[in-house]
Amino acid sequence: MTFYSKIIGTGSYLPPKKVSNNELAEQLALKGIETSDEWIFSRSGISARHYAEPDVLSSDLAIEAAKRALEAADLQANDIDLIIMATSTPDHFGGFPSTACVVQNKLGITNGAAAMDVQAVCSGFVYAMSIADSMIKTGSHKNVLVIGAEVFSRILNFEDRTTCVLFGDGAGAIVMTRSTEPGVLATKLHADGSHASILCVPGSVNAGVVAGSAFLYMDGQAVFKLAVSVLEKVANEAMEIAGLDASQIDWLVPHQANIRIMQSTAKKLRLPMEKVVVTVDQHGNTSAASIPLALDAAVRDGRIKPGHTVMVEGVGGGFTWGAAIVKM
Incomplete structure (x- = not known):
């Protein structure tokens, strides 16, 4: 028998603390750092982001998103036989035990x-x-819980206005299950470690002491240039695998990093922005959480409906990138 996988539930969660550009600018001004709503929005499309409280971990955000995805899938927690957790901000240093186990x-x-x-x-x-x-x-495996959750506010240098204004915290989740009908039509993944230095947290630990910086570093121009190039290519690769063209894509749900990257990618793919799900304005860049957050928002507000063909794609440090096409 041929098995397929299908998304049967989505969920998301944002920490209650929402910080507007104006509020963030006021906080940064106390440190002698000048920025403004206009400066941030014009460069990124971001108007606000959410920050977790100091005692809230990635796992705490993840379980709230997971509970909502399980409810949407009409499953109980013990129906899940595999958890895959995407995060760059795990609960424990070194990433073990895994946040998925937590x-x-x-x-x-x-x-x-x-x-x-x-x-x-x-x-x-x-x-x-x-x-x-x-x-x-x-x-x-039959029922898989896939989660993206981040507390990126923990690794931001709030004295670097070029990065600290861009990122936020949050979590999104989906439940994927075994199906007799195709759901996931194509996936394609890539990486190129030669670009590792343009987006990274360059510090390391030796004998319990941080060597180098434990803050996120990004070469914005280099990331922008590479992201636009690889996102177009991987989208076309995924469509070729699925036997589809851009006219058959109902929705594009990209990684929510920068509105200009999303606009450029859509233009290259000849997709109108009306078919692009955008949440970066209210969420900022939530890294691995950004796609499932945006996907859940569009499912719950009725834009994405059963039967729609949706492309998701992301690009990030490593340098990594990938795309997937799913029939909802």
């Missing part, structure tokens, strides 16, 4: 479901989706 415990899953983290930064959710699709198609 989420498993917090959700009360007691069936021995496998759990693992995936680290591909802003492409992490697409990577996790691709892994889940493969695991379901092999028949080894």
Whole structure:
């Protein structure tokens, strides 16, 4: 028998603390750093972002998104037999135990479901989706919980206005299940480690001491140039695998990094912006959480409907990038 994977539930969660550009500018001014709503919005399309409280972890955001996805899928936690968690801000230093294991415990899953983290930064959710699709198609797993969750506010240097204004915290999740009908039509993943230095957290730890910087670093111009190039290519690769062209894509749900990257990608693919789901204005860049956050927003407000063909794509540090096409 041929197995397929299908998305049957979506969910998301944002920390209650929402910070507008004006509020952030006021906070930065206290540090002697000058910025403004106009400066931030004109360069990124961002108007606001959410920050988690100091005692809130990625797993805390993840379980709220997961609960909503499970409810939408009409499943119980113990129906899940695999958890894949995409995050660059894990609960524990070094990433172990995995945040996926922490989420498993917090959700009360007691069936021995496998759990693992995936680290591909802003492409992490697409990577996790691709892994889940493969695991379901092999028949080894039936119901997979895929989560992207981040507390990027923990790794931002609030004395660097070129990066600290761009990122926020949040989580999104989907439930993928075994199906007799195709749901995931194509996935394509790439990486190029030669570009690792343009978007990274360059510090390391030796004997319990941080060597170098533990803050996010980004060469904005280099990232923009590379992102626009690879997102067009991987989108076309995914469409070729699925046997589709751009006219058959109902919605593009891209990584929410910068409105100009999204506009450029849509233009290259000849997709009108009316077909692009945009949440970067209210969420900022939430890394691995950005795609599932945007996907859930469009599902819940009725834009994305059952039967629609949706392309998701992301690009992030590593340098990594990927795309997936799904029939909802």
